[in-house]
Amino acid sequence: MAVSVLAILLASCALAVASFDKEFDITWGDGRGKILNNGQVLTLGLDKVSGSGFQSKHEYLFGKIDMQLKLVPGNSAGTVTAYYLSSQGPTHDEIDFEFLGNVTGEPYTLHTNVFTQGQGQREQQFRLWFDATNDFHTYSILWNPKHIIFMVDDMPIRDFKNLEGKGIAFPKNQPMRLYSSLWNADDWATQGGRVKTDWSHAPFSASYRGFKADACVVTAAGRPRCGSSVGTEVAPGTGAAGEWYNQELDLTRQQRMRWVQSNYMIYNYCTDPKRVAKGLPAECSM
């Protein structure tokens, strides 16, 4: 009896998006980060004194993680909204989205990077095909044993493949937490640091909603349990973890990604002449 009631509760909860109170801690910013509307919305703030940030309560080892963000509107020059997965320590793994603000009317830059065992410098940057400040848009990370796929409103923009067979490290052993922060980076962020933050527009604010994690969560005992953030749990690799666990881009989605990359990519570490001169990382030629 008790068991079936619980099962019904879990099944109905699985349809809802997770609440920010249950999934995240605001870790810094002295009140500039807030959880609102019964846990349905989170906002981060930045003023001259401080930015703010939050992190997930859980650590993940693979997952499909969706979050809707609405970025700092108007003159956001100098501000950076970082949204990323990261493990700890000197040989950490990291999967990054960073949104670099701009002066009013000029486009944001979406910066992406992947660190494997402490080694990053795999930057790809994009323009967005919409105004990321007047509405929420979904930014997703699909991280499974074979791929790290970055998506914007379900449109794949980057696919970092597991090429361990060719001697290239891939994140797969270190659990990662989800982090986000809004901070001042006017020494480099906007137009190479030439445009500074205009504090007369402060406080700056970015909003989050619609967090959804179909992921393997590492339990206190150190064992990953997979499933939706509020649903049933299964052991990883059993197939029941979810379609995402074995997902890769089909031909149609590969074509879409190529379309985004040829129209909206503005920087690629694999074609940077300065990097080419020094010798490119091995994955660039694969």
Ligand SMILES: *[C@@H]1O[C@H](CO)[C@@H](O)[C@H](O)[C@H]1NC(C)=O
């Ligand atoms: C800001 O706008 C300028 C001019 O359009 C552009 O060159 C730059 O890449 C944009 N983004 C950032 C973060 O500077």
